[in-house]
Structures are given as structure tokens and as C-alpha cells.
Amino acid sequence: AQKVTQAQTEISVVEKEDVTLDCVYETRDTTYYLFWYKQPPSGELVFLIRRNSFDEQNEISGRYSWNFQKSTSSFNFTITASQVVDSAVYFCALSDPFWGQGGKLIFGQGTELSVKP
Amino acid sequence: DTAVSQTPKYLVTQMGNDKSIKCEQNLGHDTMYWYKQDSKKFLKIMFSYNNKELIINETVPNRFSPKSPDKAHLNLHINSLELGDSAVYFCASSQDQGPGDYTEAFFGQGTRLTVV
Numbered sequence: 001a002q003k004v005t006q007a008q009t010e011i012s013v014v015e016k017e018d019v020t021l022d023c024v025y026e027t028r029d030t031t032y033y034l035f036w037y038k039q040p041p042s043g044e045l046v047f048l049i050r051r052n053s054f055d056e057q058n059e060i061s062g063r064y065s066w067n068f069q070k071s072t073s074s075f076n077f078t079i080t081a082s083q084v085v086d087s088a089v090y091f092c093a094l095s096d097p098f099w100g101q102g103g104k105l106i107f108g109q110g111t112e113l114s115v116k117p
Numbered sequence: 118d119t120a121v122s123q124t125p126k127y128l129v130t131q132m133g134n135d136k137s138i139k140c141e142q143n144l145g146h147d148t149m150y151w152y153k154q155d156s157k158k159f160l161k162i163m164f165s166y167n168n169k170e171l172i173i174n175e176t177v178p179n180r181f182s183p184k185s186p187d188k189a190h191l192n193l194h195i196n197s198l199e200l201g202d203s204a205v206y207f208c209a210s211s212q213d214q215g216p217g218d219y220t221e222a223f224f225g226q227g228t229r230l231t232v233v
Contacts, residue, residue, distance in 0.1 A: 100219035102172025104162040
């Protein structure tokens with residue numbers, strides 16, 4: 001069965017600190033997608049990144065970076081020089097084998113990040 | 118233009134009532150979903166439709182009935198509302214862009230349902 005674990009329920013940092021949000025997944029599929037979403041206090045779900053299982057390149061987008069390691073089934077997310085606006089709940093998600101034809105995303109429990117000024 | 122829009126954003130209703138949540142996407146996507154987010158923020162799939170065909174119905178009480186009149190719309194009707202139905206309901210859509218190339222899920226802004 002597929003599963004996503006975000007072991008950190010809450011993280012609190014001070015502005016300008018770097019912070020890494022962990023995501024570990026379980027799947028027997030060889031082809032799958034991994035995603036990160038941000039849910040700010042306003043409640044909407046904001047897409048951050050999509051990565052397919054064949055692309056293990058790390059990605060950097062501004063202050064955000066992602067480290068995908070198939071060997072450890074992890075897809076971790078790092079925010080460099082955190083800002084108060086980064087305060088949100090962050091979700092990691094894994095696609096099921098039928099993603100693209102009506103399949104689902106399996107979400108982790110979410111990590112609530114609080115960045116204090 | 119909003120890509121995935123749901124109405125209403127807030128819904129407060131009494132137990133036993135019937136209510137509907139509407140969802141529309143203007144992205145031209147073939148697949149639409151309903152997800153439920155509970156009070157602990159956990160997100161779980163309820164339904165998915167691909168080209169108007171029901172694909173996933175994930176252990177949802179049959180008081181919940183999705184309806185997809187066309188590929189751009191997926192509405193959620195809930196009969197005989199119960200206190201435990203209080204949650205945030207998210208509509209989403211995605212697209213198959215070709216062999217092995219699928220988009221992310223684009224989510225609506227959510228509907229906060231409170232049953233009193």
C-alpha cells in the first residue's frame with residue numbers, strides 16, 4: 001500500500017533560519033509522482049513542485065529547494081532564509097498508479113511551519 | 118480568471134439538511150476530484166471522475182453523491198447532513214498531457230462546511 005509520512009507535525013523557527021521539511025514515502029510502483037503543496041492560513045492549497053520517479057535531480061526555486069532520493073524514498077523540502085510569509089502547513093503527496101486517468105494523490109499528515117519574526 | 122472555482126466558500130447548515138457544493142474548472146482538464154480535509158488537516162480523496170466517468174469512490178457514505186454534468190463541472194451533493202460531515206471540501210482537477218506526463222492537481226479554494 002502506498003503511504004506518505006511527514007514525521008514533523010510542527011516546526012517553529014525564527015526568521016532567516018533555514019528549515020527542512022521531511023517526507024518519506026512508500027510505494028511498490030516504479031512510476032509515480034511526488035508533490036509538495038503549501039496551505040497558508042487563508043486555506044487554499046498552493047502547488048509548489050511536481051517530480052516524477054525517473055527524475056532524481058534536485059530542484060531549486062528561489063529560497064526553496066527539494067532533495068529527491070529514491071534510495072531512501074525521501075523527498076525533502078528546504079526553505080532557506082525563512083520568512084514570516086512561509087508560515088503555513090506543507091503537504092507532501094504521492095500519486096497512485098492511475099494518476100492521469102482518475103487516480104488519486106495520497107497526502108502526508110502535513111507539517112505546520114511557524115516562522116517567527 | 119480562477120482556474121478551479123467552488124461555491125460556496127462557507128456553508129453552515131443544520132443536521133438533516135441536504136446541501137450541494139458546486140465546482141467548475143476552466144482549464145480544459147479531463148479529470149476532476151473531491152477531497153475532504155478533516156479537523157486535523159488530513160486530506161483524503163473522496164471521488165474522482167475522468168471524462169465524466171466515476172473512477173474512485175473511496176469508502177464515502179452514500180449520502181454523498183457526486184455529479185459530473187460535463188468535463189468542466191463536478192458537483193457534490195450531500196443528503197441528511199451529520200455533525201461528522203463538518204470539514205473543508207476541496208475540488209481539484211488535473212490533466213493527462215501525454216504518455217507519462219501528467220499535471221499536478223489544481224485545487225479550488227475549498228468549501229468549509231459546518232453542520233450544527
